[in-house]
Amino acid sequence: MPQIAQIGEIYLSQLIWLAVFFGLIFLVVGLGMLPKIQGTVDARNQRIAADLAEAQAARERADALEQAYRDKLDQARADAARVATDAKAQSARSTEARVAEADQAISGKVEAAQSRIAEVRAAAMAEIEAVAADAAKEIVHRVAGLTVDDGAVRSAVARELVNG
Numbered sequence: 001m002p003q004i005a006q007i008g009e010i011y012l013s014q015l016i017w018l019a020v021f022f023g024l025i026f027l028v029v030g031l032g033m034l035p036k037i038q039g040t041v042d043a044r045n046q047r048i049a050a051d052l053a054e055a056q057a058a059r060e061r062a063d064a065l066e067q068a069y070r071d072k073l074d075q076a077r078a079d080a081a082r083v084a085t086d087a088k089a090q091s092a093r094s095t096e097a098r099v100a101e102a103d104q105a106i107s108g109k110v111e112a113a114q115s116r117i118a119e120v121r122a123a124a125m126a127e128i129e130a131v132a133a134d135a136a137k138e139i140v141h142r143v144a145g146l147t148v149d150d151g152a153v154r155s156a157v158a159r160e161l162v163n164g
Contacts, residue, residue, distance in 0.1 A: 125161070132157045 133154045140148050 129154065129157055129161060132161070 133150070136157055137148050137150070137153045140146055140153075
């Protein structure tokens with residue numbers, strides 16, 4: 001095979017060209033491109049670190065603002081609860097005063113009504129006594145044919161009504 005036979009003759013020249021191209025590639029990539037890429041990576045890392053530090057500072061400010069907000073909200077709730085309690089107490093005192101006034105007014109009306117009821121009852125009892133006395137006198141007259149004195153009939157009817 002002629003291809004294998006000529007390897008010895010071209011082998012050394014291929015190794016030399018390989019070393020030349022590897023050297024050129026090393027110079028171009030290793031010394032030309034790699035520092036630029038490394039600089040870009042370093043700048044990116046610095047920018048990311050700065051952004052992370054800024055984000056951390058912003059988060060701390062936000063946490064501080066949120067804590068202040070929560071403190072103010074808690075204070076507002078406590079103030080609202082205090083105001084509501086005060087309003088309830090004032091309302092209870094006002095209601096108690098109005099109930100006491102209404103109770104006095106109703107008590108006066110009840111006493112007046114009770115006195116009127118007592119007067120009407122006394123008048124009704126007097127009327128019942130008069131009617132009962134007249135009826136008793138009439139019954140005695142019709143049944144026994146006797147005439148009875150009005151005073152005696154009224155006193156007998158009054159004794160019976162008292163005894164029940």
